[in-house]
Amino acid sequence: MLRKIGVISDTHIPRFTQLPEAIWDYFAHVELIIHAGDLSILGVIAQLETIAPVVAVQGNVEREEVTLKLPIKREIVVGNCRIGIVHILGEATQYAQTARREFPTARVVIFGHSHNPYNQEHDGQLLFNPGSATDRRRQPSCSIGLLTIDDEAGSVQGEIIALNV
Structure with missing residues (x-):
């Protein structure tokens, strides 16, 4: 079975007034959305849940409502794929070591914080x-x-999608 998962991070709402409309098109056929932190408010989850179920972690610039509800890190299984989720993975030169230490059995580690896309x-x-x-x-x-x-096939592939916003 092929599974599509939407991945989003660092939305910073309400500092930025709304989620880009393109998200609804790109995530229209996903079975799950993973938010890797810095939502800022829980309303972001409610908006994304109009598309698909959402799994999220807290980031480092959250309002109290988010820090009271969301964990700092979590691990989920989608199909046969174990996925670790955390907002801050540390220094770029240490990503691989930190990911393996934090999520030793995960096939995928999703993170945010830097605003720099990474797919390796x-x-x-x-x-x-x-x-x-x-x-x-x-x-x-x-x-x-x-x-x-x-x-x-027991495989997973990531794709970064540039938004015109």
Whole structure:
């Protein structure tokens, strides 16, 4: 079975007034949305849940309502794929070591914080940062991500999607 998972991070609502409309198109056929933190308010989850169920972790600039409800890190299983989720994975030069230490059996580790998209395999573990959906910082565009999990083949692929916002 092929599974599509939407991945988003660093939405920073209400600092940015709304989620980009393109999200509804890109995530229209996903079975799950993973938010890797810095939602700022829980209303972001409610908006995304109009598309698909949402699993999220807290980031480092959350309002109290978010920190009281969401964990700092979590691990889930989608099909045959174990996925670790955390907002801050540390320094870029240490991503692979930190991911393996924090999520030793995860096939994928999803993270945010830097606003820099990242989609690379490290010794059988896919490290995936979708970038920021609302704040491109030094990037050419805002971005989100899609994971495609193929249960039959036992594979997973990440795709970074640039948004024109």
